[in-house]
Amino acid sequence: EVVLTQSPTTLSLSPGxxxxxxxxxxxxxxxxxxxxxQKAGQAPRLLIYDSSNRASGVPARxxxxxxxxxxxxxxxxxxxxxxxxxxxxxRNNWPLTFxxxxxxxxx
Amino acid sequence: QVQLVESGGDLVKPGGxxxxxxxxxxxxFGDYYISWIRQAPGKGLEWISYIGSSENIVDYxxxxxxxxxxxxxxxxxxxxxxxxxxxxxxxAVYYCARDQAPSAMSWxxxxxxxxxxxxxxx
Numbered sequence: 357e358v359v360l361t362q363s364p365t366t367l368s369l370s371p372g373x374x375x376x377x378x379x380x381x382x383x384x385x386x387x388x389x390x391x392x393x394q395k396a397g398q399a400p401r402l403l404i405y406d407s408s409n410r411a412s413g414v415p416a417r418x419x420x421x422x423x424x425x426x427x428x429x430x431x432x433x434x435x436x437x438x439x440x441x442x443x444x445x446x447r448n449n450w451p452l453t454f455x456x457x458x459x460x461x462x463x
Numbered sequence: 464q465v466q467l468v469e470s471g472g473d474l475v476k477p478g479g480x481x482x483x484x485x486x487x488x489x490x491x492f493g494d495y496y497i498s499w500i501r502q503a504p505g506k507g508l509e510w511i512s513y514i515g516s517s518e519n520i521v522d523y524x525x526x527x528x529x530x531x532x533x534x535x536x537x538x539x540x541x542x543x544x545x546x547x548x549x550x551x552x553x554x555a556v557y558y559c560a561r562d563q564a565p566s567a568m569s570w571x572x573x574x575x576x577x578x579x580x581x582x583x584x585x
Contacts (some may be wrong), residue, residue, distance in 0.1 A: 390571045392508075398507065398559055399575035411563075411573060443508055447570035451524050454508040 358382055358446050362453035375431040377458045379444035383386040384424045391420055392427045394457075395440045397406040403442075404429065434460070467497075467559050475544060475549055477538030483544040490574075492540040496520075496562040497500030498572065499533065499544050501555035501581075508550030509555075514542060516566070527553075529566065549583045556580050 359382040360435055376416040379389065389408040392400035402411040404420035407427060417432040431438055441460050471483040485497065498513040511524045512533045521533050532545040542559055557579050560572035 387569075392572075399560075399577055400572070401575075402563065404570060405569070405571045407557045443510070443520065445571070450522075452510040452570055454510070457505045 357451055358385060358453050359448045360444050360446060360453055362444060362455035362458045364414065364458060365456075366459045366461060368461050369434055369437055370407055370463045371434050373434050375429075375460055377429040377431075377435055377442055377460075379422075379427040379429070379455050381425045381427075381446060383449070385446040387415070387423045389419075389420075389427050390445045390447070392443045392445065393438075393440045394443065400443060415418075431460070436462075439440035467574060467576035469557060469576045469579040472523055473555065474582045474584065476585050477550060477583055479549050480547045480556055481549065482544070482580060482583070483546065483559075485542040485544075485576060487540045487542070487561075490561075491565070493537045494565040496568055497535065497542045498560050498562070499542075500558045500560055500563075500572070500575075501553075502558070502578070503552075509574040511525060512544065513562075515568075528564070534546070542571045549581075551583050554581060554583045 363378045391404040393429040403414050408420045419430050421428050441457045441459045442447045443457050468486045496515050500510050510550045511527050514521050514533045525530045537543045559576050561574040563569040563573040
């Protein structure tokens with residue numbers, strides 16, 4: 357199965373700062389990667405699919421890029437509502453797999 | 464209101480059984496694939512099963528294959544997960560989630576329920 361490794365595990369930033377999250381796949385997943393946001397006690401929310409497409413209603417400050425094995429989620433200017441855990445997920449190979457998550461916390 | 468609502472989570476002993484339900488409303492249930500995804504306490508997400516628009520389209524993660532059975536009742540707008548031979552490592556919040564693409568498969572999940580907690584412990 358494809359192993360997705362997210363880094364860093366924790367990112368400590370202040371509101372207004374830029375967040376850069378990484379997801380590395382153990383083998384190529386082409387562009388078939390998504391990003392989800394999960395706040396404490398809530399279900400995940402789809403942010404980005406197919407590497408760079410924003411899901412419905414997702415603010416433009418969220419952007420995704422990458423292909424093959426290396427992917428990046430950027431939050432251009434952190435809002436208070438953005439402090440959460442972010443997961444990547446691939447759909448190129450079966451079974452579907454998720455990364456271990458990156459927690460974006462307030463510094 | 465467009466939503467998925469899980470129920471049926473409980474405390475169960477190892478080797479026991481449990482049946483989870485996922486009630487769907489606000490969209491054409493028959494058009495969508497539905498998956499179950501779980502999250503162990505303090506851990507990441509694990510996809511465990513999906514069901515297509517008809518009951519003969521199903522698959523399972525190796526970790527639950529042979530022990531869990533997914534089904535759906537389109538008349539009741541519901542998906543079920545029958546969980547048998549439960550183990551301590553099955554302890555998790557179980558979410559049902561809708562595939563992003565109607566009448567197709569994107570294998571991304573754009574609508575999730577709030578989850579139901581299953582605890583397997585003696």
